[in-house]
Amino acid sequence: MFTGIIEATGRITAITPKGQDITVTVDAGDLDMSDVKLGDSIATNGVCLTVVNFTANSYSADLSRETLNLTAFSQYKVGQVVNLEKAMLPTTRFGGHMVSGHIDGMATVVERAQVGRAIEFWLKAPASLAKYIAHKGSVAIDGISLTVNEVKGDQFKLTIVPHTAQETTINNFKPGVTVNLEVDVIARYLERLMQGASAATNESRVTMDMLARSGFMR
Secondary structure, eight states: OBOSOOOEEEEEEEEEEETTEEEEEEEOTTOOOTTOOTTOEEEETTEEEEEEEEOSSEEEEEEOHHHHHHSGGGGOOTTOEEEEEEOOOTTSOOOSOOBOSOOOEEEEEEEEEEETTEEEEEEEOOHHHHTTOOTTOEEEETTEEEEEEEEETTEEEEEEOHHHHHHSGGGGOOTTOEEEEEEOHHHHHHHHHHTGGGGGGTOOOOOHHHHHHTTSOO
16 A cells, blocks of 8 residues: 655666566665565556565566556656655555555546646546546546546546655656556445445446435535
């Protein structure tokens, strides 16, 4: 489990094909590697990766075909800058929101605008995930915990303060860029619970009309 508060940025230094899978090696930059062990989890651009090898300032991890299909890792090249966060501890200050590192899909940046000192982005989510994105709710974009400030259909707006832009990769985003998207896990659990007994038959009774009548939508 992660918080979406990025600890450092790193850089991919090697991508090694392993059949249909790959192994990536990441220069960890300023990430504190002193307590990292084999099998630990490090969120890399929001993707929970298991450390299979490491040095004092780098680590390697395996990515399955499933991960490559669901994330932007399939587009990355050597030199790609990535956001890094080690798994949270019981004593970790919870500054973001609950982030599992299990990417739901990819979103696309459609607009970028400077508003004062902040940057506003509009992103387009896959139609299957748009229902989980709510005004003032939380999303993780490339592992960054962010607040949704506006929603229009399958598009949503993010407002990025200077500190976030400086400490993460988001300052490099521009229209057309594909990013990793993880929706709020609570929304997923809520949907499953609201299905009741029909969940066992895979027949969802949760519709937009039902949510509106139940007070979940304005």
